[in-house]
Amino acid sequence: MKRSFVAAxxxxxxxxxxxxxxxxxxxxxxxxxxNRIDDIKTxxxxxxxxxxxxxVSRNVYNKLVNFDPLDLDAGYQPDLAESWxxxxxxxxxxxxxxxxxxxxxxxxxxxxxxxxxLRRAVLLNKTPSxxxxxxxxxxxxxxxxxxxxxxxxxxLTLDKPYAVSFVLNCLTATIGGIVDMQTAMANEVDGDMGNxxxxxxxxxxxxxxxxxxxxxxxxxxxxxxxxxxEKPAMERVIVQHIxxxxxxxxQLERGDIDVARNLSPEDVAGLEKVxxxxxxxxxxxxxxxxxxxxxxxxxxxxxxxxxxKLATDYExxxxxxxKGQYTVHQAFLPLTFLxxxxxxxxxxxxxxxxxxxxxxxxxxxxPIKISVRDAQERLDIAQSLQNTWGMIGCDVExxxxxxxxxxxxxxAREHDIYLGAWGPDYPDPNTNAGTxxxxxxxxxxxxxxxxxxxxxAWGIPEMSEQTLxxxxxxxxxxxxxxxxxxxxxxxKVSPFGVMFQQIEQNGMGASVENFVAGGAxxxxxxxxxxx
Amino acid sequence: xxSFPPWLRKTLATVATVAATILGLLFVTxxxxxxxxxxxxxxxxxxxxxxxxxxxxxxxxGLDQPLLVQFGxxxxxxxxxxxxxxxxxxxxxxxxxxxxxxxxxxLATLGTIIGIxxxxxxxxxxxxxxxxxxxxxxxxxxxxxxxxxxFWLGLVGLLVFYGILGWVAGPGRLGIFYQGIVEPITxxxxxxxxxxxxxxxxxxxxxxxxxxxxxxxxxxxxxxxRMTRSFMLEQxxxxxxxxxxxxxxxxxxVVWGHAFRNxxxxxxxxxxxxxxxLLEGSVLTxxxxxxxxxxxxxxxxxxxxxMNSVLGGTIVIGTxxxxxxxxxxxxxxxxxxxxx
Numbered sequence: 001m002k003r004s005f006v007a008a009x010x011x012x013x014x015x016x017x018x019x020x021x022x023x024x025x026x027x028x029x030x031x032x033x034x035n036r037i038d039d040i041k042t043x044x045x046x047x048x049x050x051x052x053x054x055x056v057s058r059n060v061y062n063k064l065v066n067f068d069p070l071d072l073d074a075g076y077q078p079d080l081a082e083s084w085x086x087x088x089x090x091x092x093x094x095x096x097x098x099x100x101x102x103x104x105x106x107x108x109x110x111x112x113x114x115x116x117x118l119r120r121a122v123l124l125n126k127t128p129s130x131x132x133x134x135x136x137x138x139x140x141x142x143x144x145x146x147x148x149x150x151x152x153x154x155x156l157t158l159d160k161p162y163a164v165s166f167v168l169n170c171l172t173a174t175i176g177g178i179v180d181m182q183t184a185m186a187n188e189v190d191g192d193m194g195n196x197x198x199x200x201x202x203x204x205x206x207x208x209x210x211x212x213x214x215x216x217x218x219x220x221x222x223x224x225x226x227x228x229x230e231k232p233a234m235e236r237v238i239v240q241h242i243x244x245x246x247x248x249x250x251q252l253e254r255g256d257i258d259v260a261r262n263l264s265p266e267d268v269a270g271l272e273k274v275x276x277x278x279x280x281x282x283x284x285x286x287x288x289x290x291x292x293x294x295x296x297x298x299x300x301x302x303x304x305x306x307x308x309k310l311a312t313d314y315e316x317x318x319x320x321x322x323k324g325q326y327t328v329h330q331a332f333l334p335l336t337f338l339x340x341x342x343x344x345x346x347x348x349x350x351x352x353x354x355x356x357x358x359x360x361x362x363x364x365x366x367p368i369k370i371s372v373r374d375a376q377e378r379l380d381i382a383q384s385l386q387n388t389w390g391m392i393g394c395d396v397e398x399x400x401x402x403x404x405x406x407x408x409x410x411x412a413r414e415h416d417i418y419l420g421a422w423g424p425d426y427p428d429p430n431t432n433a434g435t436x437x438x439x440x441x442x443x444x445x446x447x448x449x450x451x452x453x454x455x456x457a458w459g460i461p462e463m464s465e466q467t468l469x470x471x472x473x474x475x476x477x478x479x480x481x482x483x484x485x486x487x488x489x490x491x492k493v494s495p496f497g498v499m500f501q502q503i504e505q506n507g508m509g510a511s512v513e514n515f516v517a518g519g520a521x522x523x524x525x526x527x528x529x530x531x
Numbered sequence: 532x533x534s535f536p537p538w539l540r541k542t543l544a545t546v547a548t549v550a551a552t553i554l555g556l557l558f559v560t561x562x563x564x565x566x567x568x569x570x571x572x573x574x575x576x577x578x579x580x581x582x583x584x585x586x587x588x589x590x591x592x593g594l595d596q597p598l599l600v601q602f603g604x605x606x607x608x609x610x611x612x613x614x615x616x617x618x619x620x621x622x623x624x625x626x627x628x629x630x631x632x633x634x635x636x637x638l639a640t641l642g643t644i645i646g647i648x649x650x651x652x653x654x655x656x657x658x659x660x661x662x663x664x665x666x667x668x669x670x671x672x673x674x675x676x677x678x679x680x681x682f683w684l685g686l687v688g689l690l691v692f693y694g695i696l697g698w699v700a701g702p703g704r705l706g707i708f709y710q711g712i713v714e715p716i717t718x719x720x721x722x723x724x725x726x727x728x729x730x731x732x733x734x735x736x737x738x739x740x741x742x743x744x745x746x747x748x749x750x751x752x753x754x755x756x757r758m759t760r761s762f763m764l765e766q767x768x769x770x771x772x773x774x775x776x777x778x779x780x781x782x783x784x785v786v787w788g789h790a791f792r793n794x795x796x797x798x799x800x801x802x803x804x805x806x807x808x809l810l811e812g813s814v815l816t817x818x819x820x821x822x823x824x825x826x827x828x829x830x831x832x833x834x835x836x837x838m839n840s841v842l843g844g845t846i847v848i849g850t851x852x853x854x855x856x857x858x859x860x861x862x863x864x865x866x867x868x869x870x871x
Binding site for chain 2: 026030032038040041042049050125126127128130199200212214215216217218220238240241242243244246247250251253254256402404407408411425447448449450
């Protein structure tokens with residue numbers, strides 16, 4: 001709190017006119033970015049699962065299919081694979097590799113590299129491996145299910161006839177990055193398939209290669225001289241770890257950086273008045289929600305849940321302390337995803353909330369504990385909920401902890417209300433549907449900690465079946481309708497109160513063009529940027 | 532019982548004390564890390580991992596063993612030079628510390644030098660001219676140094692000297708154009724660039740370090756000048772000082788030759804404490820100035836439940852404190868013949 005206060009004071013001083021016109025001082029072929037990159041643990045695409053790591057990976061590793069940063073709405077496009085065919089039974093996908101792609105090492109990209117990369121992601125069994133293993137790939141069967149029949153052809157055999165869009169969307173995730181087999185295996189230690197080496201080094205065929213990484217300090221990327229695509233304008237990209245928004249703002253104003261990626265609403269407002277700087281808003285995939293543990297008798301009453309959703313001041317929050325950083329959104333699929341529901345059935349209405357509560361089995365409401373991590377925006381939201389839920393008579397207590405502490409309680413199903421955020425793991429609707437709307441076995445013994453529905457003890461065998469049916473629907477229009485219907489039902493009956501979707505506000509020099517942070521579906525793309 | 536010479540007895544006693552201190556420190560830190568209500572497995576595998584991956588990691592981390600066994604394994608590894616890997620950076624903890632510690636050492640040393648060079652004379656003059664404007668100034672400077680949040684002063688310093696005046700370079704240790712030019716020797720950029728004769732790099736590194744070092748120096752100055760003033764006032768009120776003055780010694784000789792000479796021992800303790808505090812306690816300064824040092828490394832690791840990094844950092848800090856204490860003892864003996 002104290003720190004926020006002093007930061008606000010400095011921000012106010014900045015706003016008072018200290019800002020000098022920007023002098024673009026970085027070289028025209030170099031992009032310098034200030035970002036929080038202390039979450040990078042590894043660059044290995046089979047293991048990397050953090051935001052800043054995904055930003056690096058997208059620029060270093062090509063995939064079989066990928067998103068065009070200048071047309072994200074077009075969905076997946078050919079990348080290392082020039083085409084693909086689906087078998088009649090829908091279980092086999094045959095990729096034909098494109099010519100002309102070469103790894104940074106000089107080795108040509110072949111189907112054997114793709115086979116190696118996807119197999120090792122399954123075999124290493126790191127956290128993101130579920131993105132591939134959900135198609136039936138296992139350590140025991142990868143030699144039969146992921147096969148390069150020659151240097152140009154890769155055949156994937158799935159356990160079910162999944163929607164092709166589902167499979168290909170998953171291959172655009174970080175784990176779909178194709179690694180240089182020869183380089184990785186040359187650095188193998190104790191059968192780790194190069195995992196140890198690839199944590200700190202890269203071996204991709206993307207536009208850039210990592211030449212230096214200092215944890216919590218900086219990542220330096222240079223052009224991959226063998227890149228098969230059009231030569232990027234930015235020959236060097238430096239991402240510096242700058243924790244504080246006010247510091248990023250100062251650097252941007254001084255022209256020492258080209259892009260500032262973690263600006264507070266106050267600093268964004270201040271920069272809007274500065275010549276030579278622009279703010280670019282981009283809708284991202286992160287959702288902010290609260291959820292109620294259904295083991296709590298009161299919170300499992302549908303009318304109590306309805307009352308809490310109605311007693312939430314969505315517009316008030318998004319118009320004040322979340323201004324510019326979040327937009328109101330009430331469905332589990334982020335906007336821009338296939339089948340995202342735009343309908344917002346809940347608006348802040350104290351009287352309606354009181355009426356709903358009166359109809360419930362708990363008209364007096366009761367003590368509610370909100371479990372929230374010690375991050376400023378979440379604390380602000382929690383305090384707003386405490387205030388507005390208090391207005392309908394609920395006695396709300398905030399249980400503040402570190403991210404790990406609150407997550408521990410959540411996974412152990414020990415919370416009353418959890419206030420948290422959820423970001424998509426891969427750019428397909430199932431990434432969220434598969435966790436918000438799947439929980440076939442609600443028993444403690446099931447231990448399905450990866451499912452948000454299970455964490456909230458919300459047993460939904462029927463809805464689970466509907467969700468799983470959507471992943472094998474190959475008609476895109478039908479699939480969209482299925483997700484729309486699922487979300488509409490979810491909004492009504494679920495213990496989830498989805499509130500907001502993130503907007504990323506990036507500050508950058510006025511000359512910087514084509515900076516795309518990745519929208520709701522992917523990560524940043526440096527190779528299209530000019531300035 | 533064999534009879535050891537006194538110097539050997541003292542050395543053995545010191546070694547035993549150091550070992551016991553560091554072992555105790557490790558034990559306490561290790562136990563705190565294990566009993567904290569944070570799951571170390573989740574810190575490794577993240578929120579999305581399956582129960583099977585969770586169970587495997589639980590075993591891989593040795594968490595299925597009794598606490599004391601875990602501690603024994605850890606100490607054994609440390610004695611073999613293995614501090615483990617950081618789950619946050621994926622690198623060996625020794626590699627991480629070798630990278631971040633020189634940054635902190637360089638910053639804290641320069642900060643302490645600034646604090647001593649300005650703080651000691653200010654404290655002495657304030658004591659000699661008690662009640663004068665310079666005394667009031669010294670007390671005001673000390674008060675500000677103690678009461679202003681370092682986070683606020685750091686941001687204001689950046690705003691004024693970097694943002695508006697442009698006198699110093701911005702956050703970080705080195706500008707983007709100078710990175711990678713100097714091959715590390717000590718890891719301290721000022722020293723390495725000077726040793727390599729890379730004076731443009733030296734200039735840039737100096738431009739980056741001077742503001743955070745001055746900020747830390749100011750805090751040291753506030754503490755050192757206040758304590759110096761207090762020690763000097765005590766000495767200036769004693770009879771030997773009056774005698775010296777009666778004997779006709781100059782004021783310079785009285786103050787610096789007699790009174791100051793007698794506060795050196797106390798000052799060593801104060802400076803040693805100030806230095807040790809800067810080495811491990813400049814977290815906020817490191818965050819504001821994007822200075823990749825040991826303080827922010829340990830703090831960030833602690834928040835991420837990266838206990839290998841926390842324990843590694845703790846050993847370094849513990850060793851520093853013990854080392855500074857031993858060094859202070861040696862200086863006592865040098866300055867005070869009675870302690871020999």
